[in-house]
Amino acid sequence: MLIKRPDDIRPSEITTEGLYAQRREFLRQAGLAGLALATPALWLPSSSHASRYSGLSRSPSSTDEEMTDYDDASSYNNFYEFGTDKDEPARKAIGFKTHPWSVTIEGECGKPGRYNLEDIIQPHTLEERIYRMRCVEAWSMVIPWVGFPLGDLLKRFEPNAKAKYVEFTTLHDPDRMPGQRQPVLNWPYREGLRIDEAMHPLTILAVGMYGRKLPNQNGAPLRLVVPWKYGFKGIKSIVSIRFQEEQPYTSWNEASWREYGFYANVNPEVNHPRWSQKKERRIGDWTKRKTLPFNGYAEQVAHLYRGMDLSKEY
């Protein structure tokens, strides 16, 4: 069997950024010229008919930087369960059914069990959080998430003293997630956090963005958002949360441990083996910016890593 390793995929992902920008520019100009353009599905936000959340308050931890366009944030995605090209998830996740949905709570806690999504999400706790996001491939975005602190949810299940880490798992269903028919990653996608990272008030579970339900390509119905870490930590379409004593196995770390560490804190001083992490480009305008330690959230989170050598524990 020919295994398509991440090494074979990555370079093309980088070149698609330029192509993508050109294509958007082309579509804009075509639109301006008044052409009756047969818009490809990927340009139609799949959740454009989704209901809006009402009465959301904006969290004070929001950034006031300019937000990324909704169309960009919902059409340029990494979600390998729906293909490895950035434009595939928006096209291939359109019919993905996220209802009914349940999440299994496992491991070192007082209240393990299988919970319906409706029991996981408490509508009155939802708020808007505008976060800077930074992908390991050196692009960044500013996204207004709709979500709630992960820590508030975890406490409800009464983690015990052995709960040193939390593991998250994405749905595994190759019938519904066609990308899982390819051995690109060791499915299902898994990620993890240390318990103090999981309990940190900046860490949220998102159920929406831009005031609406999450588009499927962005991880519906429930995904993790950890704004001081590289994007791959933000696992999508979560079906299981497990409290455990050992550091969790994570999919990208297994695929290439030198490129994707467990901590994955945004760090301009630690290069990816194949490119520098000192700068980033903001999706939409593609301007280059300096990457900040912990993605600009150092004041809030640097203390979690005191005493650690972050060039070794990357």
Ligand SMILES: Nc1nc2c(c(=O)[nH]1)N[C@H]1C(S)=C(S)[C@@H](COP(=O)(O)O)O[C@H]1N2
């Ligand atoms: N299940 C799953 N979660 C995933 C991924 C994935 O392929 N599968 N890709 C990750 C990567 S590499 C990034 S950069 C972010 C992208 O999230 P976005 O589409 O909301 O920008 O999702 C992360 N979560």
Ligand SMILES: [Mo]
């Ligand atoms: Mo990423």
